[in-house]
Amino acid sequence: LAHGVGRSGDITAVQPKAPGSSLINRLVNAMLLDWLRRSGAPSTSACFLVPMATGMALTLCLLALKRRRGPEAKYVIWPRIDQKSCIKCMVTTGLIPVPIEPIRSVGSDTKGSKKGGGLPADQLVTNLAAIEEAIRDPQAYLASNFPGASYSTPAPIGGGPNTIVCIFTTTSCFSPRVPDRLTAVSRLCVRYGIPHLVNNAYGVQSKRCMRMIESSWKVLSSNSTSSTEPSHHSVESNGIDDHRIGQLSPPDFLYVQSTDKNLMVPVGGAIIAGFSNEIVKQVAESYPGRASGTPAIDIFATLLCLGWRGWQDLIDKREACYRRLADGLTAVGSRHGLRLMHTPDNPISLAVGLGGLPSNGRSDTLTKLGARLFTQGCSGVRVVIPAEVEAAEGRAPTCVGGICLPGFNSHSASSTEAYLNAAAAIGQTPEEIDLFLGRLDKILSEFTRRIPQEDNKN
Incomplete structure (x- = not known):
């Protein structure tokens, strides 16, 4: 077991000198494939465990896709999600992120209201x-859209889709951002012949996220095999036509998930999965050298302990905790003049708007609320300051990897309302939800009493 897994040419290869770790690694990859298929993506053809956390696993995928796309490819189309590791995994590969600002929407679950x-x-x-x-x-x-970006270099000759490595989307995320529209993005991938990479970090614990991934593959595979007619774009339009005419194989499609976030094991592993054995094999072969076998042993023990019924029980409990958290935040918010933001398409995270709280017109007043929750043992809860307040206070936007994003953490350069995030992740219990709601209610009461008193003193 001490020898680790893989050989110098392939992290999934059997090492004759280490039969124990090689056997466990093979078993774990087979068990993980079954786990992903049963969790909502039955068409997944291959996967492997890589002993790196999600960000570095995404870097490995980007490098493999870059090689398959050719020397002209240098851009990654990236619907904005405010997590620094997402940007760094692109910059580390030498690629150029092209952030796409989100737009606001009512959402799909209107519950009787006509069109929202x-x-x-x-x-x-x-x-x-x-x-x-x-x-x-x-x-x-x-x-x-980003004139201040540090990589405003001339476009390669030809430009257009041939210069794009992939579209890099996200499923699990902090509310009020919701999972990207994977199937619609996949249609664009088919139209322009561009690979699709999905950051599914927390997503295996969400049936909705996994179904979205499966649906995306169906769009890619069905449309690609039948799409042999020229598109309506002209040949002069950045080479779009000649790239798609006659293409029968679907674009590359990979999705990556975290082991610690979904299976509650120590940080240090991720699962790279796809719908083509060839592309998954190429990613595995790109890992340099052997690797630690510790994540495989952790996963092996965890999956054997859980079994499929144990996993299903965890999923059912998480969904019940999500409903309990949503109802509780609605009740607590109403007592303090706050509202639960309407984000029905986010299956894990929730947000409470803080516009009804006194703040002295200062963002640091509201962030003290998040600090107070942390000192009371409520980890993972955070207060987010919008871009509008950031600009009004003259604060410089956060810059990562050569690109500056106003309102960082709010996922939008046009955000206007401060809010508090809370999530129902796997492993939580109803008792923990109730304990959190009680502490939040108490802290909000203290907060609304204290701020007016400070105003009077000033």
Whole structure:
């Protein structure tokens, strides 16, 4: 077991000198494939466990896709999600992120309201029109929307889809952002012949996220095998036509998930999965050298302990905790003049708007609320300050990897309302939800009493 897994040429290869770790690694990869298929993506053809956390696993995927796309490919179309590791995994590979700002939407679950009438447009959803604009000319899109980016280099000759490594989408995320519209993005991938990479970090614990991945593959596979007619774009339009005519095989499609976030094991592993044995094998072969076998042993023990029934029980409990958390936040919020943001398309995370709280007009007053929750043992809860307040206070936007994103953590450069995030992740219990809600109620009461008193003193 001490020898680790893999050989110098392939992390999934059997090492004759280490039969124990090789056997466990083979078993774990087979068990994980069955787990992903049963969890909602039955068409998944291959996967492997890589002893790196999610960000580095995504880097490995980007490098493999880059090699398959050729020397001209240098851009990654990236619907904005405010997590620094997502940006760094692109920059580390030497690729250029092309951020796509989200747009606001009411969401799909209108619950009797005609087309969402009367409901707030809280959700941040994928801007498909902007993605298509960026596909046609990524460098022009960057120059127009992010003129201060440090990598405003001339576009390669030809430009267009051939210069794009992939569209890099996200499923699990902090509310009010919701999972990207994977099937709609996949249609664009088919139209322009571009690979699709999905950051599914927390997503295996969500049936909705896994069904979205499966549906995306069906779009890619069915449309690609039948799409042999020229598109309606002209040949002069950045080479779009000649790239798609006659293409029968679907674009590359990979999705990556975290082991610690979904299976509650120590940090240090991720699962790279796909719908083509060839592309998954190429990613595995790109890992340099052997690797630690510790994540495989952790996963092996965990899956054997859980079994399928144990996993299903965890999923059912998480969904019950999500409903309990949503109802509880609605009740607590109403007592303090706050509202639960309307984000029905986010199956894990929730957000409570803090516009009804006194804040002295200062963002640091609200962030103290998050600090107070942390000191009371409520980890994972955070207060997010919007771009509007950030700009009003003259604060510089957060810059990561050479690109500056106003309102960082709010996922949007046009965010206007501060909010508090809370999530129902796997492993939680109803008792923990109730304990959190009680502490939140108490802290909000203290907060609303203290701030007016400080105003009077000032």
